[in-house]
Structure formats: C-alpha cells, structure tokens
Amino acid sequence: MKKLVLVALVLVLALPVFASGAQESAAEAYPSRNVRVIIPWTVGGMTDVLTRPVASYLEKHFGVPFVVENKPGGSGVVGSLEIENSKNDGYVIGTTSMSTVSAKYVSPVYPDIHNVELISQVITIPATVTVNADSKFKTLDDLLAYAKANPGKVTNANSGAGASAHIYGVYFESMAGIKVNHIPYAGYVEAVTALLGGHVDMTNIPLPDVSAHIDSGDLRLLAIASAERHPSYPDVPTLRELGIEAVMGNYSGFVAPKGTDPEKVRAIDEAIGLAMQDPALRKFLIDAGYQPVYLNRTQFAEVITDAEKQLDFLVNDLGISFVDD
Amino acid sequence: MELFSFDLYLSGLHFFTNPLMYVASFFGVLVGVVFGALPGLTATMTIAVFIPFTFGLAPTISFAFLLGLYSGAVYGGSISAILINIPGTPSAIATSLDGYPMSQQGRAGEAIGISTISSTIGGFLSVIVLMFAAPAIASVALKFSAEEYVGITLIGLSVIAIISPGSTVKGLISGVFGLVIGIVGIDPITGFPRFIMGRAELLEGIDSIPVMIGMYGLSEMLVQISDVQYSIVVKQKISKLIPPLKDLKRILGTVIRSSFIGVIIGALPAAGGSIASLVAYGQEKRFGKRRDELGTGIIEGVAAPEAANNASTGGALIPMLTLGIPGDAMTAVLMGGLIIQGLRPGPLLFQQQMPFVSSIFISLLLSVVFMCIIGLVGAKYFAKLIGFPKKYLIPAILVFCLVGSYAISNSIFDIWVLILSGIVGFVMRKLSFPIAPIVLGMILGPLFESNFRRSLMLSEGNWATFVQRPISLGFLIVVVLVLVGPMILKRFNKVIIRGN
Structure with a gap:
C-alpha cells in the first residue's frame, strides 16, 4: 500500500514536467x-x-x-x-x-x-499652460504680453529643478521668447496645490494632474502642448496653433x-x-x-x-x- | 462648492445595510493592525501591498477595506512602540516616548488600552470634521504657502529640544545629525546631487524608514542582547485593559486638543501623521498638567500622539477628497486606488459621486468602531507577546526589520542602510544620545530646507516675507515662545524669589 502511494505521489509530482514539456512542443500558442x-x-x-x-x-x-x-x-x-x-x-x-x-x-x-x-x-x-481661474490672464496672449513687459516676474510652478515640468517650462520659455521665475516644488501635486492657492502665476504641468481642477472651474487651461487638441477640451487651442512651436x-x-x-x-x-x-x-x-x-x-x-x-x-x-x- | 447638502449624508445610508461593508472594514482593520504593529511594515506599505487585491471589488467595498487598513495600520504602529520600543510606523515615534516606559513598568496592557481609546476618539472626531467641514478646511489649507510650511516644520523641529530626556545638548546633537543625513540626495531646488558618491540609490536621499527601523528596531535588539538582564522579562500586570473612567477623565482634555491638532496638520498636504503626533506631544509638554512627568511613562504621553495620529487620517483625506491632493504618502497611494476604480478625487467628487463619498464616511466610522473593538479585545494578547522568551522574540523581530527595509523599494541598499543605522543607533544609545531627534531631523529637515528656499524664490529674495504673512508670523512667534519661553520664565521666577 505504502509503495502504491509513493508511486502515485511520484507520478503526481512528475506530471507538471510532462505538461510543461507538452506546452513547449506546441510552441504556436503564445502566450501559454x-x-x-x-x-x-x-x-x-x-x-x-x-x-x-x-x-x-x-x-x-x-x-x-x-x-x-x-x-x-x-x-x-x-x-x-x-x-x-x-x-x-x-x-x-x-x-x-x-x-x-x-x-x-x-x-x-x-x-x-x-x-x-x-x-x-x-x-x-500633453503639457499645458494652466493658470488659476482668478488669474488676470484670460488668454495665452495676455500671459505672453505681461511676461514680455515684465521679464522674470511671472512665477511658474514646476515639479523640481530639472524634473519634467521644469523641462516643459524652460522649453516653453525659450520657444515663446519670454523669461519666467521657475519655482521648484517636490512634485506635480505640490506644484498644483500652490497654483490652486494662488501662490504662483502659472504652470506647464501635464493635463492629467490639472484636469480635475480645470473641470471644477478652479484652474484655467490657456493652451495645450500636444500636436492636436484634446477630445475633452475641444475649445482650448494648441501652442502650435498659437504660433509657438512647442509640442511637449x-x-x-x-x-x-x-x-x-x-x-x-x-x-x-x-x-x-x-x-x-x-x-x-x-x-x-x-x-x-x-x-x-x-x-x-x-x-x-x-x-x-x-x-x-x-x-x-x-x-x-x-x-x-x-x-x- | 456647496458647503452643506444633506444628500451627501443621506444618499449613502443604504450602505449601512450592506454586510459586505462590515466584513471588508473588519478585515481591513485587522490586517492593518497586524501589519502596522510589525516593525518595518509601515502603513503606506501595507496599503500599497493590498491595493492591487481590491481592484476587482466595487469601489465602496474596496474603500471600506482600504480605509480599515489605513486606520488599523496607523493605530497598530503604537503597539510595537509600546511593547518593544520600535515604532511600527513613523507616526508612532512620539508614542514610544511614554509607551515603552509604561510597558517596562509592567503596564503595557494599560498603555495599549489608553492608545486604543485615544486613537478611537481621535479617529471619530476626524470623521466628524471630515463630514461637516471638509471643503472649508481644504480652502484654508490652500492658503498655506511655502512660508507657512517653514513655520510648521520649525515648530516640529523645536520639539526636538523639548523631547530629549536628560541632556538637551545631546538631543540637539542628535537632531543636527538627522538634519545632516537629510541633506544627502538631489538638492530640492537646484537639482544638484549632494553626497551621492556615485550611487543611484542615494539620488533620492536616504529613506527615513530603514533608518528608523535600524535606529529603533535593530539597535534596541542589540541593546537587549548586550544587557546583563537579557533573560529577565518584565512581568506584565494584565489589568486596566479597558481604561477606568478616572483615567479617561484625566486624558480627555489632552485627547481633544491633540485630535484637533491631528486633523489640521493631517489636512495640510505633505505634513501628515508623523508631524501631527509630534506637535501634539510637544504641546502636551508645554501646556499639559503633568508636563514634568512626561517621558517617564504617563498615560497623557501615549494619549496625545495616538489621538493626533489617528485624527490625522481623517484630516489627510480632506485634501485628497476635496482637492485631489493627497495629505501624506498613505493617501497618495489611496488616491491611486481611487483613480484605478475610475473615480476622480478632486473638487467634483463631492458633487458627482455623493453616494461614494457618503460610503467613505461610513467606512471610516466602521473602521473606528472595529479598531476600538480589536484593540480592546486584543490588548491582553498583545501585552502577553513581550512575555515571550527573548531568544525567540529577538531573531523574529530582526527578520521583520530586514524584510521591512527591503520591501520599501525592493532594494538591497536599504538593508545596508538599516544595518548601519542599527549599529550607529546602538553606539548612540550606549552613549545615551536620544534617537528620536535623528529621525525627526531627517524627516523635517528636507521639508524645512525646500520650503525655506522656495519662500525666498517666490518673494524674489525678500526675507521679510516670513513676517509679512500673518499665519507665518504667528507660527514664528510660537517657535520663539517654545525656545526662549522657559529661559525667560526661569529668570522671572528667580527675580520673584529674590524679591520675596
């Protein structure tokens, strides 16, 4: 009896070996x-x-x-x-x-x-150009006009020096021909919080992190940095449409x-x-x-x-x- | 945003009849308490580990479970802080200051009972605040800019001077040591790598969790092994598990004060339970009736931080639910869970997802109730755990320390950090340097530095910005009072005595 159990056990344990062997031979089925x-x-x-x-x-x-x-x-x-x-x-x-x-x-x-x-x-x-809903900047032109008249006065919240939103900010700055004051925060969340609280003027943070606040009316999306307009915001122009060659x-x-x-x-x-x-x-x-x-x-x-x-x-x-x- | 709408509360009432909510919440709390109590497994990690399992559940059920985990883990951290002087989570650091002396006096059961009741009251008050004042508090939290964070972190740092038992100088040395460790990594403002010695692991700085586990866990085990009284186990009186009415009356003021501190600090993005419990302990040291006995093992010293850290759970949910901004690392993970469920935390959640928001209130209430039951029923068994022979207990805890450190980011490097911190912690304890200031310096230093420099960038280098903003000025006055207050008081007393 004991022997029988042992044999059965060995068979059961060995079965997966044959099974996986069989799988390998039928290599057509991927993934298996x-x-x-x-x-x-x-x-x-x-x-x-x-x-x-x-x-x-x-x-x-x-x-x-x-x-x-x-x-x-x-x-x-x-x-x-x-x-x-x-x-x-x-x-x-x-x-x-x-x-x-x-x-x-x-x-x-x-x-x-x-x-x-x-x-x-x-x-x-897509990166964005986003401001607080209470901001005096109603359009991108407003923002650019102010920034050109007051170089270095517009504060731009980013996600840390050299981090993605800073890169977008510098790229935007150079393509739009303006100078802004880059303020680094620990991450997207902290930067968006500062924008919501009105402690900074703008941000280039990408859409997923600002969209909820745009929909609630707390933030205003001035432009989007994608090649085409976003399906949820068909009225918001792309930077390219506004003459700034920045897809980022x-x-x-x-x-x-x-x-x-x-x-x-x-x-x-x-x-x-x-x-x-x-x-x-x-x-x-x-x-x-x-x-x-x-x-x-x-x-x-x-x-x-x-x-x-x-x-x-x-x-x-x-x-x-x-x-x- | 509409401040008050009864639909918010009524639309979810039917969840009270759903037995699955109860089951999910109960198991959440149970698992949370166990994981929170294991040294090295933090509340954040617990949620991160279990969140993928909830993706298949309905959002309401999954959040009943996750919020149970959240409350349970924050509470559970106090158990190991009390029993073995190893805070299970960073928010229980302050709890160990009085909790562990209590258990050394054989009063572990009593300490756990106090911790349970304080956590329950703190948790309950925070749910009430969350239910009725969330949007209002969220809008206040938004008014906090970098300058105000400088003030809050300074208050936290000033607590280092207060909580160092014995020599203040040694406490400050430990604090500075912690601040120095906090410097390692990418400079938060310029992005320049500091002291990384060519290692990618150091880019993000030294994680405070393995340091905490090492300094507390590993070094405590080393101290116990090297102790001549190695084989002596403190006999635990299993009494007062349910705190008597007299004690409850004694801590009521402390608990309510600390709970409000917890809710407010929890609601500030980036602050959270560890700072909340610390500030609560600090204010107890300043204003409490028995401030001179703090640190020797009194129930106020357990009640204050525990009420505050559980109150901060509801607080941290306020910015997450109303603004889509997580208040701490744990809510950041929870928020990911919400998004995966197809819900968007943020200003629209309260309007568009009323039944769900309502179910969150219910889940939190359930979790507070279950936490209380599990805590009170379990206190007896938890307290017996330390009676376990140390030759089994110590290796088991060491394994948990190692696993926990590794699990934070699946990195062997963190294990080396743990071992090194354990040895450094051991030496410092032998030289009677306090440990808490090191960990606090590490956590608060980077927060202080980045907000300080950010303030100056926002104000274009104008140092007056810190006193020109009223809330920031208020915080600075508190800091000054904390630091010079005692000295002036002493001199004042001397003058009076001489006058007499």
Missing part, C-alpha cells in the same frame, strides 16, 4: 502561461493607472494572466534595468516613458531605450527585453492595438486626462527619436541639467 508586466513606477502612479486596465484587457484577450509588478526606485531606473535584464522569452514585458530616455542625463547608472524592443505607444500626456509632454508605451521573438512582439502589439480601440478603456483614459494615441513600434520609435532630440537640445543648447520625477 503568465506574462509579467513590469512597471518601473509605483502603484497608483501615472504609468500604473494606465497600464493596469490595458493589462487586464490583454488578460481577457489572451486568456492567460498578465501579472502587473511594480518595481519602483531610482525614478524608474531600477525597473527599466530589470526589464532590460529579463529573459527575452516573451513572458516579460514592461512599460517605458520619457524618463527612461532622460535617465542618462540624471543617473550614474541608467537604462537605454535601445536595449529593449519597442512594442507600441499607448498614450501621450510625456508618453507611455510597452517594451520587451532585447531579442524577444518579433512574432511575439507583434502578437502583443496587435492586442494592445485592439485594447486602445475599446470604448470603455478609451473613456477611462480620456477621463483621467491622458490622450490615447496608439502607435505601432515604428511610429513609436520616431516619437522616441524626437524625444531624444528635444532632450539633447535642452541639455546642449539651453544648458539644463536634468533630474527625474
């Missing part, structure tokens, strides 16, 4: 087990909020779990390096943003966007470790493409202030090249030193 989705930023952060619904769409689409893992630290450096160093068997994907590109100006160790395979871009996060903001997209099978990348890319057409998902992202823009890997590569050029211009021509936020 858990896919890890590494987010190099915290739970509830910008990237996290948009990645989770996309991941759960992929989960339904492929019928296997897409397990979201947050690996924050070093402003995204830690998680991005983990994506680079993960196995390229198609069972690890991750997210990327402009921070991954700007990290080399910031951190002594940094990831390289050319060390991963791009899958697709899912959103852009962040983006977020998916990547896979270098050398991942192109067929697998294509499969994920197609599913993300479908996800981005899902009306419920689109509504969720737009309501959160993001601008859903599905771009395939080739188009995504162009976006990244542009971002690299813009950062290069900021560092070499405007002499900014970056930090990450």
Whole structure:
C-alpha cells in the first residue's frame, strides 16, 4: 500500500514536467502561461493607472494572466534595468516613458531605450499652460504680453529643478521668447496645490494632474502642448496653433527585453492595438486626462527619436541639467 | 462648492445595510493592525501591498477595506512602540516616548488600552470634521504657502529640544545629525546631487524608514542582547485593559486638543501623521498638567500622539477628497486606488459621486468602531507577546526589520542602510544620545530646507516675507515662545524669589 502511494505521489509530482514539456512542443500558442508586466513606477502612479486596465484587457484577450509588478526606485531606473535584464522569452514585458530616455542625463547608472524592443505607444500626456481661474490672464496672449513687459516676474510652478515640468517650462520659455521665475516644488501635486492657492502665476504641468481642477472651474487651461487638441477640451487651442512651436509632454508605451521573438512582439502589439480601440478603456483614459494615441513600434520609435532630440537640445543648447520625477 | 447638502449624508445610508461593508472594514482593520504593529511594515506599505487585491471589488467595498487598513495600520504602529520600543510606523515615534516606559513598568496592557481609546476618539472626531467641514478646511489649507510650511516644520523641529530626556545638548546633537543625513540626495531646488558618491540609490536621499527601523528596531535588539538582564522579562500586570473612567477623565482634555491638532496638520498636504503626533506631544509638554512627568511613562504621553495620529487620517483625506491632493504618502497611494476604480478625487467628487463619498464616511466610522473593538479585545494578547522568551522574540523581530527595509523599494541598499543605522543607533544609545531627534531631523529637515528656499524664490529674495504673512508670523512667534519661553520664565521666577 505504502509503495502504491509513493508511486502515485511520484507520478503526481512528475506530471507538471510532462505538461510543461507538452506546452513547449506546441510552441504556436503564445502566450501559454503568465506574462509579467513590469512597471518601473509605483502603484497608483501615472504609468500604473494606465497600464493596469490595458493589462487586464490583454488578460481577457489572451486568456492567460498578465501579472502587473511594480518595481519602483531610482525614478524608474531600477525597473527599466530589470526589464532590460529579463529573459527575452516573451513572458516579460514592461512599460517605458520619457524618463527612461532622460535617465542618462540624471543617473550614474541608467537604462537605454535601445536595449529593449519597442512594442507600441499607448498614450501621450500633453503639457499645458494652466493658470488659476482668478488669474488676470484670460488668454495665452495676455500671459505672453505681461511676461514680455515684465521679464522674470511671472512665477511658474514646476515639479523640481530639472524634473519634467521644469523641462516643459524652460522649453516653453525659450520657444515663446519670454523669461519666467521657475519655482521648484517636490512634485506635480505640490506644484498644483500652490497654483490652486494662488501662490504662483502659472504652470506647464501635464493635463492629467490639472484636469480635475480645470473641470471644477478652479484652474484655467490657456493652451495645450500636444500636436492636436484634446477630445475633452475641444475649445482650448494648441501652442502650435498659437504660433509657438512647442509640442511637449510625456508618453507611455510597452517594451520587451532585447531579442524577444518579433512574432511575439507583434502578437502583443496587435492586442494592445485592439485594447486602445475599446470604448470603455478609451473613456477611462480620456477621463483621467491622458490622450490615447496608439502607435505601432515604428511610429513609436520616431516619437522616441524626437524625444531624444528635444532632450539633447535642452541639455546642449539651453544648458539644463536634468533630474527625474 | 456647496458647503452643506444633506444628500451627501443621506444618499449613502443604504450602505449601512450592506454586510459586505462590515466584513471588508473588519478585515481591513485587522490586517492593518497586524501589519502596522510589525516593525518595518509601515502603513503606506501595507496599503500599497493590498491595493492591487481590491481592484476587482466595487469601489465602496474596496474603500471600506482600504480605509480599515489605513486606520488599523496607523493605530497598530503604537503597539510595537509600546511593547518593544520600535515604532511600527513613523507616526508612532512620539508614542514610544511614554509607551515603552509604561510597558517596562509592567503596564503595557494599560498603555495599549489608553492608545486604543485615544486613537478611537481621535479617529471619530476626524470623521466628524471630515463630514461637516471638509471643503472649508481644504480652502484654508490652500492658503498655506511655502512660508507657512517653514513655520510648521520649525515648530516640529523645536520639539526636538523639548523631547530629549536628560541632556538637551545631546538631543540637539542628535537632531543636527538627522538634519545632516537629510541633506544627502538631489538638492530640492537646484537639482544638484549632494553626497551621492556615485550611487543611484542615494539620488533620492536616504529613506527615513530603514533608518528608523535600524535606529529603533535593530539597535534596541542589540541593546537587549548586550544587557546583563537579557533573560529577565518584565512581568506584565494584565489589568486596566479597558481604561477606568478616572483615567479617561484625566486624558480627555489632552485627547481633544491633540485630535484637533491631528486633523489640521493631517489636512495640510505633505505634513501628515508623523508631524501631527509630534506637535501634539510637544504641546502636551508645554501646556499639559503633568508636563514634568512626561517621558517617564504617563498615560497623557501615549494619549496625545495616538489621538493626533489617528485624527490625522481623517484630516489627510480632506485634501485628497476635496482637492485631489493627497495629505501624506498613505493617501497618495489611496488616491491611486481611487483613480484605478475610475473615480476622480478632486473638487467634483463631492458633487458627482455623493453616494461614494457618503460610503467613505461610513467606512471610516466602521473602521473606528472595529479598531476600538480589536484593540480592546486584543490588548491582553498583545501585552502577553513581550512575555515571550527573548531568544525567540529577538531573531523574529530582526527578520521583520530586514524584510521591512527591503520591501520599501525592493532594494538591497536599504538593508545596508538599516544595518548601519542599527549599529550607529546602538553606539548612540550606549552613549545615551536620544534617537528620536535623528529621525525627526531627517524627516523635517528636507521639508524645512525646500520650503525655506522656495519662500525666498517666490518673494524674489525678500526675507521679510516670513513676517509679512500673518499665519507665518504667528507660527514664528510660537517657535520663539517654545525656545526662549522657559529661559525667560526661569529668570522671572528667580527675580520673584529674590524679591520675596
């Protein structure tokens, strides 16, 4: 009897070996087990909020779990390096943003966007020109006219010296030909709070962090720095329309470790493409202030090249030193 | 924003009949208390760990659970502070000042009872304030600019001088040591990296949590091991678990004062429970009837910080719900949870999501009730935990310290920070330098520095800005009174005595 139990036990234990062997031989079915989705930023952060619904769409689409893992630290450096160093068997994907590109100006160790395979871009996060609703600046022209007459008087709240909103602020300043007083805060939230309290005049902080206050009537959106107008604010002009050649903001997209099978990348890319057409998902992202823009890997590569050029211009021509936020 | 609308309260009443709300809240508090009490697992981390599990639940149920976790974890931090002198969360640092002496006198159960009742009253008052005055308080909080934050952090820093038992000079040395550690990392204003020694981990500065766990947890364990009385366990009187009416009357004033301090400071974005409990303890030291006995193990010393840190939970929810601005790290994580549920915290939430806001009030009330029950029922068992032989207890706590430090950002580097702080803490204790000022200096220093420099940038270098703003001026006067008040009083008394 004892022997029988032992044999049964051995068989039960050995079964998964055969099972997984069988799976490997039927290599056509991808993905056939858990896919890890590494987010190099915290739970509830910008990237996290948009990645989770996309991941759960992929989960339904492929019928296997897409397990979201947050690996924050070093402003995204830690998680991005983990994506680079993960196995390229198609069972690890991750997210990327402009921070991954700007990290080399910031951190002594940094990831390289050319060390991963791009899958697709899912959103852009446009920078804005936003003022308090009580501000005397009703239009961008008002703001520019005042700033030109009083150089250095307009205070612009950003998310820390060299951090994203500061970069937008300096870029805006240089493209609009004005001089402002940059006031660094610990992050987006603190900077928006200062704007709400009327302690500063304006900010270039991206839409998701100001949209709730614009909708409530506490803040006023003077212009948006995306290529096209935002679906939720069709009346707000883009900077480009107003004659300022500044398209700036962040983006977020998916990547896979270098050398991942192109067929697998294509499969994920197609599913993300479908996800981005899902009306419920689109509504969720737009309501959160993001601008859903599905771009395939080739188009995504162009976006990244542009971002690299813009950062290069900021560092070499405007002499900014970056930090990450 | 409409200040008062009864729909806000009535539209969610039906949630009271939903048994799932009770279940979710109960388990939230239970898990929160356990995690909060484990050294190294902070309230923020607890919420971050559990938030992904709630994504599949309805928003009301998920928030009943999360708010339970939040209240439970903030309360739970006091248990380990009292029992083993290791604050489970930074907001319990002040609690250990009197809580641990109490447990060394065999009064751990009594201390936990006081902590439970104070936390309950603090939590309850903060829910009431949140329900009826949230928009008004939020608009006041917005009036605080960099200058006012300078004032608040200065009040916090001035408490260092007060809470150092024994030598004030040693307390100040510890405080400066903490301020120096706080300098490491990216300069908050210019972005210049300071003392990072080529390490990416140091860019964001040294995290105060592993330092706190090391200084308190690891070094306390080392002290206990090196103690000749290693094998002696303080016999715990399991009495007064439910505080008698006489004690309740004695702390009532303290608790109510501290609760209001907690709500207000909690509502200020970027302040939060750790500063609230500290300021509450500081004011008890200044105005309390038994201020001279503070630090020796009296119930006021537990009541003040515990009422304040639990009151700050409701306070921190005020800017989150009404403005979409988190009041502290914990609410920042909670806010992420709201957004993932498709709800937008912010000015429109109170108007568009009345039933949900209403359910938040109910969840908070439930969590306060469950916290009280779990605390009072559990006090007996918690107090017995220290009776556990130290040869088992100490290794177990060490493991939690290591895991907790690692878990903050999944970084081995933080474990080294923990070990180094543990050794430094051990040496400092042996030389009788107080530990609390180091951690406080680390937390408050960067806040002070960045707001101070920001004020000067906003005012274009005008130093008068600090006295030209009325609230800021008021805070500065308080700081001056705290620091020079005792000296003047002493001289004054001498003159009177001589006169007589």
